[in-house]
Amino acid sequence: MPLSCTNPNCYPQDRECQEGCRPFNQCPNLSRNENAPDANPTEASTTELDGQRVNWTGSAMGLTDLQSLTARSRILLIGLVGMENAGKTTFLALLYSLLRRGQSINYYRFAGSYTLSGWELITSFLTFENGSNQVTFPPHTSRNAGRIPGLLHLALKNKADYLLDVVFTDAPGEWFNEWRSYRQADNAVGAEWIHHHGDGFLLFADCEELAGINRGITRTNIQMIADRLVVNLGSKPLGLVWSKSDVENTRPAMREKIQSHIQTKAPQHYQEFSVSVMQNDPQWHQQVLQAVGWLLDTIEHAADQQVPTIPLADTDDLFLLRRSVLV
Ligand SMILES: Nc1nc2c(ncn2[C@@H]2O[C@H](COP(=O)(O)OP(=O)(O)OP(=O)(O)O)[C@@H](O)[C@H]2O)c(=O)[nH]1
Ligand SMILES: [Mg+2]
Known part of the structure; x- marks a missing residue:
């Protein structure tokens, strides 16, 4: 049954959780669509969980990454x-x-x-x-x-x-x-x-x-x-x-x-x-x-x-006035 997540930057189909939940399918943000056909089984096996400790795959990145x-x-x-x-x-x-x-x-x-x-x-x-x-x-x-x-x-x-x-x-x-x-x-x-x-x-x-x-x-x-x-x-x-x-x-x-x-x-x-x-x-x-x-x-x-421009001290501003007196 396909999963979706309330976090738009999370892709549960990758069998990973952006929030770091382990196992990923226990994340409270996940919802399951009971009616949709299950093209991609999402239950995590113990061996898969062992390998999923980092939030990147090593493949070329996309924008979210x-x-x-x-x-x-x-x-x-x-x-x-x-x-x-x-x-x-x-x-x-x-x-x-x-x-x-x-x-x-x-x-x-x-x-x-x-x-x-x-x-x-x-x-x-x-x-x-x-x-x-x-x-x-x-x-x-x-x-x-x-x-x-x-x-x-x-x-x-x-x-x-x-x-x-x-x-x-x-x-x-x-x-x-x-x-x-x-x-x-x-x-x-x-x-x-x-x-x-x-x-x-x-x-x-x-x-x-x-x-x-x-x-x-x-x-x-x-x-x-x-x-x-x-x-x-x-x-x-x-x-x-x-x-x-x-x-x-x-x-x-x-x-x-x-x-x-x-x-x-x-x-x-x-x-x-x-x-x-x-x-x-x-x-x-x-x-x-x-x-x-x-x-x-x-x-x-x-x-x-690109040196940032430093605004001139405004003598009406008590904070800047105090600073300029100290300097
Ligand atoms: N003779 C020669 N052929 C090269 C060289 N570099 C690439 N080629 C040829 O150019 C083809 C295309 O190279 P790519 O690096 O895939 O070109 P690309 O710009 O990434 O192409 P797209 O991904 O289609 O945009 C290769 O399959 C080679 O046949 C080179 O230094 N010398
Ligand atoms: Mg290319």
């Missing part, structure tokens, strides 16, 4: 933006593979993650299995994954040993395809959310497509997405990632047009990076780390500059 993170620190949200197959998920898989091999993002050191299973899932495709030398790419990110992108978390420590919670969006390219032509489109809600909440962005330009027969359309699409991104960008950093840089640049004019198009928009903080899963050029992997490091540096630096 961000709440536990916001209690710890201000989250830095990095939006990965680009058309279908532009190489966004592969970039994230490459980032995690490099961290897993002990590399660091500039001087930011890996200090944990709430979504290790999510990272492992996308990265497993780029990893050699025992006894097999087959390496593939992560699967396409499905638009049916919901309106909110899969969110992958990294806890990093900066130079001052200060903990940063960084969340990367792994969203389907279709969202941005809709968003570039119509911001209010039904399927663009997720893209709009990323643009609104992102602290920094990486825009992916697919070098394979820019060298192929669809290069004209690809260039226009990238420029249209860039036009959307620069709206209200302010001091947020925007990085342009030339993904699949291993593909020969047979049409340099395409890339130059994109570069000058974005530069005419004069984003305050803008930089370009060339990346690839291939290892012909050691810079391609290093630039994955550098792109993220540059975003974090820029975001942190911008935050330092």
Whole structure:
């Protein structure tokens, strides 16, 4: 018999209780719908209860899951933006593979993650299995994954040993395809959310497509997405990632047009990076780390500059008057 909970942020179908009740089905906020068919039995077995001591699963997060993170620190949200197959998920898989091999993002050191299973899932495709030398790419990110992108978390420590919670969006390219032509489109809600909440962005330009027969359309699409991104960008950093840089640049004019198009928009903080899963050029992997490091540096630096304005002491206010006398 299906369960529902009075707490809108609780999902009893996950066999967990946001209030921490053990067993979860004993929570007083639960109600049972006796008439609805029981598609998903919810009685907890003893072994299941043993494994459910934490309020996260390790998989990519959704919006509700961000709440536990916001209690710890201000989250830095990095939006990965680009058309279908532009190489966004592969970039994230490459980032995690490099961290897993002990590399660091500039001087930011890996200090944990709430979504290790999510990272492992996308990265497993780029990893050699025992006894097999087959390496593939992560699967396409499905638009049916919901309106909110899969969110992958990294806890990093900066130079001052200060903990940063960084969340990367792994969203389907279709969202941005809709968003570039119509911001209010039904399927663009997720893209709009990323643009609104992102602290920094990486825009992916697919070098394979820019060298192929669809290069004209690809260039226009990238420029249209860039036009959307620069709206209200302010001091947020925007990085342009030339993904699949291993593909020969047979049409340099395409890339130059994109570069000058974005530069005419004069984003305050803008930089370009060339990346690839291939290892012909050691810079391609290093630039994955550098792109993220540059975003974090820029975001942190911008935050330092925001000194709150101190209101002038009002001499009619007895409290402030006393303080000013003491000083
Ligand atoms: N040659 C080359 N191909 C790559 C590289 N990275 C990704 N690809 C190819 O591009 C395809 C798409 O990569 P994804 O990372 O899934 O792209 P995405 O932007 O996440 O795509 P969506 O999830 O559909 O939005 C892969 O399946 C590979 O075939 C690269 O560095 N070099
Ligand atoms: Mg993807």
